[in-house]
Amino acid sequence: MISPNTIQQITSRTDIIDVVGEFVALTKQGTNYVGVCPFHTDNEASFTVSPVKEMYNCFGCRKSGNTITFLMEYKKYDYVQTLRWLASRYNIEVEEKGF
Numbered sequence: 498m499i500s501p502n503t504i505q506q507i508t509s510r511t512d513i514i515d516v517v518g519e520f521v522a523l524t525k526q527g528t529n530y531v532g533v534c535p536f537h538t539d540n541e542a543s544f545t546v547s548p549v550k551e552m553y554n555c556f557g558c559r560k561s562g563n564t565i566t567f568l569m570e571y572k573k574y575d576y577v578q579t580l581r582w583l584a585s586r587y588n589i590e591v592e593e594k595g596f
């Protein structure tokens with residue numbers, strides 16, 4: 498198990514624009530960023546990412562969520578794999594807890 502302290506560090510350091518922007522070409526539009534949705538076939542920028550809310554939303558396929566759900570969906574990671582991926586990206590030491 499990854500400790501709650503580590504999870505908190507990961508979520509506070511995570512920048513959704515930085516992470517989603519690695520997989521989707523994003524263009525700034527006002528306070529949000531838009532791009533072509535990676536979850537359905539589209540030619541338009543239906544995919545909106547809000548850095549303020551740390552959320553994404555697609556007007557085409559209605560998928561929405563945060564950085565963690567994005568990685569789980571896009572990379573097919575489970576929750577723990579996602580946390581480990583983010584921890585290594587942001588150089589956060591993962592504290593393990595046994596039960």
Ligand SMILES: [Zn+2]
Nearest residue numbers: 534537555558
């Ligand atoms: Zn979509």
